[in-house]
Amino acid sequence: MTGIDDLPVRDELRGKSPYGAPQLDVPVRLNTNENPYQLPEPLVERIAERVREAARNLNRYPDRDAVELRTRLAKYLTDTSGYEVGLANVWAANGSNEVIQQLLQTFGGPGRTAIGFEPSYSMHGLISRGTGTGWISGPRNEDFTIDLAAAEKAIAENRPDVVFITTPNNPTGNAVPPETVLALYEAAQAAKPSMVVVDEAYIEFSHGDSLLPLLEGRPNLVVSRTMSKAFGAAGLRLGYLAAHPAVVDAVQLVRLPYHLSAVTQATALAALEHTDTLLKYVEQLKSERDRLVIELRAAGYEVVESDANFVQFGRFDDEGGSHAAWQKILDRGVLVRDNGIPGWLRVSAGTPEENDAFLDAVRELKKEQSA
Secondary structure, X not given: OOXXXXXXXXXXXXXXXXXXXXXOOOOEEOOOOOOOOOOOHHHHHHHHHHHHHHHOOOOOOOOOOOHHHHHHHHHHHHHHHOOOOOHHHEEEEOHHHHHHHHHHHHHOOOOOEEEEEOOOOHHHHHHHHHOOOEEEEEOEOOOOOEOHHHHHHHHHHHOOOEEEEEOOOOOOOOOOOHHHHHHHHHHHHHHOOOEEEEEOOOHHHOOOOOOHHHHOOOOOEEEEEEOOOOOOOOOOOOEEEEEOHHHHHHHOOOOOOOOOOHHHHHHHHHHHHOHHHHHHHHHHHHHHHHHHHHHHHHOOOEEOOOXXXXXXXXXXXXXXXXXXXXXXXXXXXXXXXXXXXXXXXXXXXXXXXXXXXXXXXXXXXXXXXHO
């Protein structure tokens, strides 16, 4: 029977596994950092209206440059950050993963390298390999903060073409201080003028502010975002970036023709009309995230400070302890994420009822382990 290894697959893809989390039918699913709240009915109705309008012209290609959508995204960024962003600064694609892919197709590729500080978002490395970009795993401290001195040394020695900084970091949840980002940007420019990509997929859940103002005067800096988390639109697949206009021009060299469908653009525009309502859900999730941190610590678990809509907790010391704990929590009807980080699991913030079920499960687990 023919398998992957029997095909002429590129060497850097051999032995790798596709990205994905378990999709199991259990009462409480808190493993993929989704927003647990369904879209409000007025927004659902507005989406239907906009899609109906778009459907009348599906015989035509969509707006290739997504001008209306990018204009509305720029306004959202300006309104929520206080930093002026215009149409020329914004680009949109099918999820932040396509944004990352386009950046690597443009600034990475064969003979070039990218670095990220792991554990972090695994798709940075996977998309790097998929675009033929060499991947370098940079260092973190024991508490999952970036080891700045070691990171600067790694950049100086490897001279990467693309540097990824995820803040808040996935899967650990901690934010990266602006001064660390600035130091890494300067290190990257000193070693070899290279692109620094700040992945802000979870920034709306942060206790702090966006790093968008750092774009000023830094043409090699990019901030990437998504509508999957804060907007509760994981099924939409809409990501975007903010950067110098030259970066936006550059990524258009690799975009596929008419890559954003008319339906996608219409749905995203409808969601942006309801920003205020959707961000109220974000405030609820931030409160629930903070409650999870407090309750997990009260139950005797270690918790990494979180600025995202999830919490990393542990530690499970015995051999295979984190996966065994994952299974025992699952046996109680709650699905969390085992990212393969020894001793740690990650739980997404859900509704109050879902979080109660999770907390009951981990309290029972702690009693069982203490018995």
